[in-house]
Amino acid sequence: MKTRALTQLLATTSAPALLLKESSVQWSNEAFNELPKSDRHQVEHWGRESSDELLVCAGTLFERLIAGDHTLVIASGHRAVAQQRQLMQALIPQLQSGASPFFALPQILSQLLGWQSAAACTTLNTHQLTLVGHWHDRQQQPPQTLDLNTSLAASLYTDHAGATQVQEWSQPTRDPLLPERGIWLGQRVEDADGNMIGHLAVWDTEPQSSLADSIHLLQLCADLVGAWLPPKPADDDNKTFAADSLTHLPQRDALDAALEHIEQNHPEHDYLLALIDIDGLSRINAELGQQEGDRVLCTFADKLRHVCRPDDRVFRFGGDEFVMLMPAGKQPPPLLKRLGQINRSMAEQLGHPFQASAGTALMTEVNGSSDELMLLADSRLQQSKKQGAA
Template identity: 30%
Template sequence: MKRWTELVLVACAAGVAVAQWFMPATAPGLLGILLFGLVVLTAFSQRRAIDTTLVSLNAAHREQLEGERRYRALFDACSDVIIVHRFDEEGRPGQIVEVNEAACLVLGYARSQLLSMTAEDVLAPEARSHARERARALLDSGTLAYETVQMASDLQRMPVEVTARIVEIGGRRLCTSVSHSIAAHKEVEQYLRNLTDVDELTGLLNRRGFFAKVDEMRRKAKRTGRQVLLTYFDVDGLKRVNDELGHAEGDRVLVAAADVLRGAFREHDVVARLGGDEFVATALLGRRHDEALDRQAIEVRLEQAVRAKREELGDAYRFSVSFGSVVANHVELAAIDELLTRADQSMYEVKRGRTTRLASRRPPSDAGVSPRPGLVAVDAPPPLEAHDAAGRW
């Protein structure tokens, strides 16, 4: 077809040339006819090529759609959370541009909701402070692996391990992050830590756990410029309880002491059983003008908790504790053994000045109950108003 068309075009061109030579007046008309014929012949000759091109374009479009479907199927088949997001002008994680089905299921949002959020919006508040620093490290290196905490729509916190990578799509740098839940790993980690850092009887920190937490508190005290109250406690008359009433009753008293300290101190304070009947607690005090108020509040809560526990235990053991306390800054807190010794000495000055006696307490005759021995504690005066304090309740 192509060769035949070329021959016709050559013949027409030759005819126009001959006509122009012998009949110049008719040359323009013949030239117009020739051009029209040329267009018609060209269209017929290129029809197959156009059809072939259209078929190729349609095939390429179908292949592209099929590739996108395969990509989407693989993208959504991943059980980990995949989020693709931009970066804002300051280099922080920006607008989310794509998510997989796992992201919707795990985070509890519809796809349209996630696409209207930024990558920081799915992080827990405490994790957002590190987002900018990590984004810069990712932009510098191209890949980054780290642990963080994501927050679902129901405010549930989920510890995750994230692998992030920079990709370029359409000339724009995007981040593809894959988040894998490590909640089970964290639970096992916490369980193992409890085996080594937590006292089995009372559930408080043991000596090892206490020293680890005190180091964290020291860094916080240095960062905030606040002082720390360290208080050393001793359960009065525990040996006599063990000897007269048995070790099971002694364990009950130790658990009661742990309950008292939990009630007297705040959740973020550090409370531990060092061993035997000895307990210790550290509390971060307020600013300098609030230190005395904080100490007074702790002592009031401690006194109230001891009285409540006495009533709960009853006459079997008139529950009481002795204590000594010191206030230290972050530099002094580094010498924790010395502070414990000072607080211990303050406490034993009180214990030496007071006595606890084992006595038989007989109930009224009409109660019909046989006498049972119990410990009666002699109340002490209020704690000393000094940098180092001691007292007994």
């Protein structure tokens, strides 16, 4: 190895680099010397003694190149430009449509990187995680609540833990999602204020893709999610939310705050959530004009208000979707019956056909998780629309 030429080439690169000869440090560049002392020691130890193929230290991926008695340890400068472009092309339209990144990313990551399984979790409380998105064997799996103590991701949530972790196991674990053996990559997700809000993970028994590519893309996704999600308000109870300019209903941010408040302060009470969609609003806009479409939205919003009990709340979720949040006692409120009455009244008042579909879910069906509540209601809404079209 031409060590002099090599060190000259790497001297000014921003990628930390370390050259070992017979397990002794022969040279390191300025970028490596600027690392914290503990990180330098970890990289040196891995370069000399570890058999692991890759090292993730302080969120940076290191690779090892060996020639004779020389070992070069260098931070991976690989950037999968094509994969980044594909990620953006798949993720951004879903975010713009209102989809949760924690629901959308597992399918995107699994298909893009070729891992058998991918998951995205958010923190439910100090002991539990909400599995929002789970893609396995080319299928979307249902959401569920996970025990943090039995999850392989538990180490991501400990103080001073690395935000990126690689784990390999050859015997069955307590994690209910994992096979008997495999490799797992996990990436912690933090909001704009640095608060832990969840994690992303991919795993497989025999990964076919580059670990470097996968780690880089997981880190990129975590940065995107952290930047996309708004920081948590310091005091949600005193926060004022802007109403929708057309229907004058509270919007999605107010719904999110209401669900979070219920989740944290009223776990003993049950609530019914209804996700309601106006069927064929785009057709009404195309055939009768935008003004008629706006009239439909305003009339429908007004009728939803009138069927609300004192403690019921209605929100405009976006586009042609509305959400009703209602306290549920021993018997859930007869929302579907009320919606049928509204459909008939709307058609009569507007003078043309009208139909709205709904999917409902109870908090007690999802162990108090608002994320799972929304996903379950949406799943039932899609079933209702399919049945109506049949």
